[in-house]
Amino acid sequence: MELKSNFRLTSVSNPILQSTPPSPYAPIDILIGKWEGKGFNQIWRPFFGVPGQDRFLELNETIEQIEFEIIPGDVPNRGLLQADINLKGIRYLQSIQDANALGPNGEKLPGIHIENGMWLSVPATNDVDAPRTVARTASIPHGTAFVAQGFEVPTINGAPPFAVADITPFVIGDPSNRIRFPESVLANPSPFRTPLTDIPNVTQSIVDDPNTVLANDLKGFTVLSTSTLIISTIPLNPPPSGGGTSNISFLEGVAGNPTAQSAQIEAIFWVEKVLDAEGKEMTLLQYSQNVLLNFNGLSWPHISVATLVKQ
Template sequence: MASHIDTDGQVLPPLNISAPAPLINLRGFKWTTVDKAINTAQRLKNENQDAFENGDTADHQQPTNGHASDHQQPLSEAEEGAEHHLSPQVEEQLGIHAVPPPPPPPFPLTKFQGAYAGNGFNTIFRPRSSVSPEDKATDLPNKPINLGGAPFDDNILELNLTTEQLTFGSTIGGIPNRGLLDQPDVTLAGLPYLQTIQDVTNVLTGRGDRIEHDGIHFEPGMWLHVPKSTVNPNVGPSVVRMASIPHGTTINAQCLAPEMIKTTASGGSPGGPTIDNIDITPSSVADGKPIPFASMTSTNRFSPRIPQDLQKFNDERTITDEIILNPNLVLRNAIEGQNISETISFEVSTGPGPPRGPKSKPPPPKPRTDLLNGGGLANIAFLQGQQELATQEIPIPAMVSPNAHASFMTSKFWIETVQYQVNVGLMTSRDPVLLTPTMPKNSTAPTPVFLVTPPRKLPSLPKTITIPGTQIQYSQQVNLVSKGLNWPHVSVATLVPTEPQPFTMPR
């Protein structure tokens, strides 16, 4: 059901969101250069002055980290709570005057603020052990039977209907990167994020509505905006995603930043997104030949897959043959019937394409990270497998095959402005009200909440109004290398802000 207010006055989370988004509190941390503070103190020391008694030093400057000094009154409990739990826009509408927030990150990361949540779909071919009890074929409801196709004794296809939370922290200030000789210094802007994903696959209903969910992903990281450099390298501004995955993989993915279209409200392209197909079929590292498996067919209940029986999911159209093969259909289904007026899109990756063997033709770069000469992944020894030290080459022979070497990642984001239809009742007070939009009949997107301020002229008769809201969609593929194959690990999701988005009705 859609978001609403319960009897205690609490806002229930949007549709298909069953866990609160985590908070990121940097406790006032702000990245600055130490040059001025240290050099000033050193200069004063050379002049036989006490650096700690001079008003020019950093210790005697006004605090710049958003915290009150020792001589300022502490925030009240209400103000402190507002600082941590309400967005600046909501604080302004409610008349709460908290510490001014830091400026938003540069385009296109402008919308990456606050907490988002929603639902999605995850697919992964897991390496299958013959000695670990939880991976033995006898533990599956139906013992796998080879009905044709590639041998399946080395993998299990896991399919997850998911709920997800994605929280962005405040920008941490200017991050100085030093240029060498003719290359001027650049100052990066960065903001932390935390992504958590739970499995809510319900085999009893065929939907993603299981109340007791299981955590399947935890990812802390940073988003960076790198300004253009003019000498070394000579490239335009770029966007970077740095992530740490507890399986033992770190990711540095990047792309050239999209150009801001100044004729639109948010700088994106008019209209909705173009969501391409994506294919989870494994392929040979040596020659790129696709290797389909029987577990990719939904009606095959005798293959190593979780869940094995997909009949109810087929009936509900939540997991079908088409969705298994192309998970991006979940994104298209989510926005079916939505009126999307603007889209900001960009795609970061760890390199020009998945690694291939010497016999295969190299794929075209996607995206053009080769122009940036950076990015990559690093894995712990357990994932990397038995290899020669100090090498990043992916071994082909079976006897040294890695367990699950993450070799390549690409992730595309669509930041969308959706024009929602909201039914507003009779308004006789100036107090803001919480309202949810009417969602399209076939849409599976999460439902946002709006904090609507009535018009100045009251009373206001019941009407249907259009309110713009932000929605984030993404499609991510990580290539895992094992037993001479590239195994695509694909995750998709549609997210909306968890906090009420403010809107003031016109007169």
């Protein structure tokens, strides 16, 4: 929905008067714009109907579009233990399609994800004691909403370091106790994994570490600089509190036995200034996100990565 041309958020009844910084939407202003590209998605899904088989490993080569737009004006947050503050926000809509698989009626490029949300720039506060932080709020139609908070990392020269993203499930609450399953080895035939014909460009190294896709996508580019935003639904300190996920009853389950509880989300977004092979300057958005789905006693990683080009 387009906002009316005269719409502008502001405080009323005791206006909040604050000086406007030179870049009021920083550091989230690096996201503003329309981005398109491709990526890779991995998710361990719960599986029903076969005794002893509680999981299905879905793998997708993806096509993605995301657009970030400014929320005009100031977002007033009233204080009790400290003075009022103004936040700045941008809203976004993200859509992801499978590049190769067909939908149930044979349709090409079936949609596998849609998400609407906001990013917020939160000024420094003294109660709680925290420097400027960022937050992402979002909801998805599976029945999950979340608030993830974090911080900016100072811009660096060159490409970002990509840590290994491990898809191996682990005992809930104990990431050191990982349990490997045969579906994660592409050489093992399995009816409980996406058919290899639907993922022709996916290799074992990508399954072992989806962030390999991001590193491969930078080949052929000269990365001039990288700006980074890190967020999580658990406190990263900063900020020291807040954040979390919420799920509908079907996902949450009862008596500590969830169907697929989205328990924790963490993500890193990198915005890179690059030169292509012909010396043309471009701006890339790369991200790596890990959603932990809890079911049957384990936390099952759901990792999504993408490389998008600013349009």
